[in-house]
Amino acid sequence: MDLPNRDQILSKSVSCLTTIILLLWSVQAVVEAGKDETDRLALLEFKAQIADTDGILSSWNDTSHICKWYGITCGRSHRRVTILDLSSENLSGVVSPFIGNLSFLREVYLQNNSFHSEIPPQFSRLFRLQTLFLNNNSFNGQIPPNLSHCSNLLILDLGVNRLEGNLPTELGSLSKLQALVLQANGLTGNIPLSFGNLSSLKILATFSNDLGGTIPETFGRLRNLNIITLGTNKFVGTIPISIFNISTITRFHADGNQLEGGLPSDLGFTLPNLKRISLNFNHFIGPIPNSISNASNLSQFEIKSNNFTGKVPSFSKMKGLLSNAFRGPIPECIGNLPITLRGFGLSRNHICGTLPSGIGNLINLEILQMWRNNISGKIPSEIGNLNKMKLMSLSQNSFSGQIPESIGNLRTLIKLSLHSNNLQGSLPSSLENCRYLLLLDLSANNLSGDIPQEIMGLSSLSICLDLSQNCLTGSLPREVGKLKNLGRLDLNGNRLSQQIPSSISGCISMEKLYLQDNFFEGLLPSTMSSMRGLQVLNVSNNRLSGHIPEFLGSLNLTNLSLSYNNFEGALPTGGVFRSSISTSVVGNKKLCGGLQQFQLPRCDYKESKRRRISGTATILISVVSALVGVACILSLLYFSWCRHNKNASASSSSEDGLLHVSYHNLLRATDGFSSTNLLGMGSFGSVYRGFLDQTHSIVAIKIFDLTHCGAFKSFIAECEALRRIRHRNLVKVITACSGFDFNGNDFKALVYEFMSNGSLDEWLHPTASQCTARSKLSLLKRVNIAIDVACAIDYLHYHCEMPIVHCDLKSSNVLLDDEMTGHVGDFGLARFLPEATHKLLADQSSSIGVKGSFGYIAPEYGSGSVVSREGDVYSFGVLVLETFIGKRPTNDMFENGLNIHCFAKAALVDQVEKVIDPVLLMEYQESEKGRIVAPDGKNKSWFINLECLVSVIEIGVACSSESPRERMDIGNALTKLQGIRKKLLEFTVIV
Template identity: 50%
Template sequence: MEMNLIMPLNSFITPTLSLVFITLLHIVMTTLPNATASSTVTTGRNETDHLALLAIKSKIVHDPQGVVSSWNESLHFCMWEGVACGRRHRRVITIHLPSRGLAGSLSPYVGNLSFLRVLNLSSNTLEGEIPPQLGHLFRLQILNLNNNSFEGEIPVNLSHCSNLRYLGVHDNKVVGKLSEEFGSLSQLTHLIIHGNHFAGKIPQFIGRLASLKYVSAASNHFTGSLPEALGQLKNLEVLAFGSNELSGTIHPSIYNLSLLTVLSLSGNHLHGTLSPSLGLMLPNLILLQLRGNKFTGPIPLSISNCTTLENLDLGENHFNGKLGTNFGGLQNLEDISLYMNNLGSGEPDEFSFIDSMANCSNLKALDLPANQFRGLLPDSVGNFSNQLSYLSLDVNFIHGKLPSAIGNLVNLEHLGLDNNRFTSTIPVTIGNLQNLQRAYLGINSFHGDIPESIGNLSLLTELYLGENRLLGNIPMSLGNCKKLLWLDLSQNNLSGTIPKQLWSISSLSISLNLSGNQLSGSLPSDVGHLKNLAELDISENWLSGEIPNSLASCTSLVNLYMEGNLFNGSISQSLSSLRGILNFDLSRNKLSGHIPRFLEHFSLKNLNLSFNNFEGEVPIEGVFANASAISVVGNIRLCGGIPKLQLPKCNVKESKKKKSSLMLILVISIVCTLLGVTMVVSFLFCWVKKKRNVQPSGILLRESFMKVSYEMLLKATDRFSSTNLIGVGSYGSVYKGILDPNETIVAVKVLNLQRRGASKSFMAECEALRNIRHRNLVKVITSCSSIDFQGNDFKALVYEFMINGSLESWLHPSLKSSNRENDQTHSLNLLQRINVAIDVLCALEYLQNHCQPPIIHCDLKPSNVLLDSDMVAHVGDFGLARFLQQLTNPNQSSSIAVKGTVGYAAPGKHCFSYTIHYCFFFIFIFFL
């Protein structure tokens, strides 16, 4: 018979049609050749089951194990895989096909298997609605549809299955409420509905299901409080309503369920205190799980009466007070989790409960972080079960030493002690924990060296020792920890170089954090071995040298922090391979060169290049287009960029291509032309000055020097106030002052006589200035040598104050001159630059040709050229000047060194002979 002719035999088909259908089947079977009477009778009894099974097969669209595809006519259906029949009537009583990878839906023809007692299709990928025809199976005892993708509501018709004992639909997509009709399932012992979308309140009818032993309804959307009716389920052994939206308190009636082995109400909004007699009324508890609620008060001491208890999970609540429970009698206890409460009293016997845990021979995990435990960790911590694999005491107030007995816990895999107040050294015995995988000892005050024995922990994957006071070198033995994924030694006082063994830990993939120490040396090329590393933080150390090209091999880097070191050189083009970086910080180093263009193509969230020596144009694409994502402050030679960066405009935009040879020729031609113009202008200027001279050059006009005392200079400089400090030299400091009675603005150089050679320098500089006496050349006012008010020698030189500061500040507008008293913009036009060059050349010519003995300046640079109010240039700072011996004594080669910071020589008149020698100076200031 063809499948498309099959119709379901259910209550919606009239008895007449059913009879016709059966009659037709009988006629067909009896007309088949060689058919026997016995086969005809058998067909009449079980062909319905045969056809129902074929209908179920037709709804399976994926059968990776070939289970239902083997259902064919070669075998009687009672012999099909996963199908069992009764011995007497040969009707299907069991379909057992769990975990077969079946996909599709459940055919409504399943309702025709009227003798079915067990239907187990759990752990497949069946979907669609649960067929309401299941309600016709009044013999059904077990319905297991767990771990599929069924949706919709549980059919109300299931309430007709009066023999149902096991109802399992956990981890599906079932919605709706539990219907009141289900209160008729008086034989039900297991209600397994967790991991769905049930909503509403827990129905009161649940109290009528007197046979219930197991209720698992976690991870749904039940609201309201725990109903009092639950207390009527005297046979209840498991009550699990975790991860719902329940509120209120635990109703006292629940404490009457003396057979309870599991009470799991975690992840709700329950509050109140626990009954002090909890352990006496629920003595058979194996699992007490109330995590993630709002319970307060102490943990009942009576829990010690729950001798079968294996798991105590009360974390994430507000339990407080002393943990006084005696755990000595709980020998089956495996897991204690009390994290994130307010437990702790500060009493001397704070940790007495640890002493009692020595008898917990099966204890595997003790989780107590984020509480208020204080005091010293007792040595009895080493008496825990040798099965202990997890110990966490993080985020408490434990102080003092870490007992060396911690080394007894040889099977420990997780040790959490961070964020406490330990003040001892890390015991060497930590090296005994050879099964340790995660060690968190950070945010304490551990001091001393990191023990070499830590290299014995070859299974370590995470080691956190950051934010302590550890000293000395990073132990080379850490290189033995070949499975490390995360290493944090930050914020300590570690010194020395980074051992090369550290760079050989190729397993490092989460983070290597060495920041905030005193590590020195270079970043070696071995860093390239960390190809899988996502974060490298070596900031705030004393590392130096160039950034190695091998860093480009660390292509998995997401965060790279190198700020606060002494790295120099440029950013290599090879780093363009680090395209996965999101956060890149190179600030506060000594890096130079141009900002590389390849950074425009990175998907950076933050880029910090501030306080380096970068120069040139700032890019404008990619991250550079977001002013909030980048920082380039403190790089005084940068220009361009987006307007929000407020950088000066670039005068000349560099071409993206190399300059052509034609451009090079043009530049050389311009330089030669300017050189010629300089020579001509210099000659004409000197010739005109000579003609206009109204005073014979041979006459030296002497000026009488002012007489000043220490008190006068003290008053003029406001007692040498730091606000008047305008410069610091090798042998002293220079202050701005105003001398009475003419209110002359002066620069006062005060010698630091504590410096070796300062007194000799003073005498030598006076000698030099004595030879520069022409009033158009020398701007020294006087010198002062006296005894100050403390009885110490005091020596100073007084010069005319140059209001327009140094040539350096005019050539580099971003530099602020401390001598300036106005806010005018620093800018020199072409004529001013030519005049400055001529003034300087004339001054140098005078020093070498018209001083006796001649003086060679030896330190000509823009910072030593000062400008007066008329923008006339004066050469200053004779710190490296030399006296030439008289030409009549050529055999003598000695010279007198004159060192100082302030001393001005104005332009002389005889300059042409030295124009060629110093014309390079004009070219220098012209192109700056």
């Protein structure tokens, strides 16, 4: 047998090897084809559970390879799905668990759709996954803990869904994770300490959840962190100091939590790359660190609604110092802040001092918010250097002086708010340069002079122009018609006069117009009939006259106040005049007719039986009448002058029974208004002790400061109220004086019965000298005074000729006579409340412009609601709580949402004795010395007193409820207080 030669053997070997290779290739092709099929089937299952209204997935079929399907990207070599991108495609449905079979997936983009149900835990099988975007959907349930198996994950974005439950501790093992975004869900619990192991993390966003507890100290280990946003959660405690040492941080947001402590003094050095920091709505205290000026890239600095003030101890000692109230000025470092700063917010803190002129160095500043602090001094003229400013609010401070003309340099300004300061002088006409201004609010200052026509020519104004509660004079410029886009115009509470210009009809977009409390006269312009968008019109307390125009009934008015003018004739009956709730016409004595609910007299349309006088005769009679009238007036003036010169110091009883007193009488009664006779000073004047020769008695004389805007109207209001009321618990007015001083200036004064024991405020909060001169108020005396006040308010509300709302009830307006009987005084803000309109809806705009006193004023008045009995009840409730707790409602402890009502309500559970006035406890201890006590150290008198105190606090809390509908009626409060007094008196007799 011949053996094969070498060539034959080699040929057979090559042939065999080729066969084997081809076989292996065939097997690999079959295997790869099987894997492609796995991806294909997984994608089809994914599609099967999706609603695709726009047909985005129409290419997902058998006519093409999966790598050519829409939104799919495959690897070049293995042809497996590596990227799934279906973001923002209007898809909805459930994400199939088969997505876990796409084992080569590296990137998933499903954001901005409407997927719902739970996130499938099968994502955990995607070991190659690096990017997972599921944000802006409606996923619910918990975050799958096994996502931690995706160990290569770099970005995990689950924000803006409906996820709930705790954050999985397991996520802390994702050591490669660079971005964890969880904002806008319903996540709860604490942030796990394990998150401090996310050593590669650059972005952490958890804002807008319900996370709580403290911020973990382990966050200090995240040395690569750039952005951290923790806002709108429930975090408490201090921010770990270690976080402020992460030099890579560029953005730090923790708004809307309950964090406390302060900012480290070296903040600008430890965070040199900081661009944005926002800590609004927390409980931070302390100063603004000067080192912040070293953050050279800073563009936003926001610390609104905190307790930032002056100097505090070092940061390491901050914890637990929330109750301290440090005060200090705005730091001079403001002028050294980087010019990159665009947003600066310090509003709602306790910052005082003056605004440094260095503010003008921040030439790129676009937003400046410092409202509701205690900043004083002048607004620096350098503010005009901020020519990129868009939003500026310095409201609710104590700024004084004039508004600088340089403010007109802020040509890009959109909103300017300077209300509630002490600014004086005229309105700067340079504001005409602010051609982009949408809102201008300069209300509640002491601005005077005419309204510049340049301001009325700002046609860009569209949101609001508010110049109310100032001392502006002159007429309303006819240029008001250029405000074609303006929605709201507030000019109330000034001294504007003459007629309302007919050009006001040019305000075609006007919805709310407030002109009350001025001196406008004449007719309402007929051109106003074209203001079809007008919803609220208030012209009360002016000198308008003539017939009420019928066209007002054809407008879309929902609230109309024409009260206290000189309108006459028949009241229209259409439109807004169908409701006495929506319309107020009180104080117009010549009106008649209208619907019955207005309770006006019937109009008499009968013609005189005499012949009508001809036109010529009418003119002649009018001229003669005018001449006769002038002659009478001149005669009267001459007679008055003679009498004044003859009897300058004389006085007598008038026919109406009131004592007549002159300026000279009151000057002599007070020893020339000597400071030794000064009893106190109020909003509109001063009160002196005086001795009247005419009555040989001591009286209290209130002298009105007529240079103060609103003082004259306060005098009139008080006269109107006091001449209609008479009650044992109201301060008795003896007479009024309206005349001139020796320089010819207007002089107004009221003379009251003298109250020898001063005010309740002086007894509750005595000075050191008063403490030694007066005994303390006992529990029974306090109850008696509360009853006296309740009687007075009940009388004003329900038993007067015309119901009256006091509007300024507080402890300093409750005066005490020789027998410690309480008398309510100061009716300068009182308002009549006709029975036909006393049930005005609480959400309607006020027609009166009520001020009241901070701490006592009902919360609904702050939002513009009408005066009501419920408003007085609220003030009474606060007064009751003050009387028995011994703290003013303006006490420094009442801040950050805590007020005297909440304080007392919380104590009702089981801690009433801990909140009542310590003086009452001392009184009890002294009275119980030597008495036999029970084993617990307390006898029956203690429990009776405590029971009565609980009842009184319950009354105060019920009367001062935030909602007007939930407040106790003053009559019920009076009955309950009388019952408490009866119990105290009965027990006193038994003992």
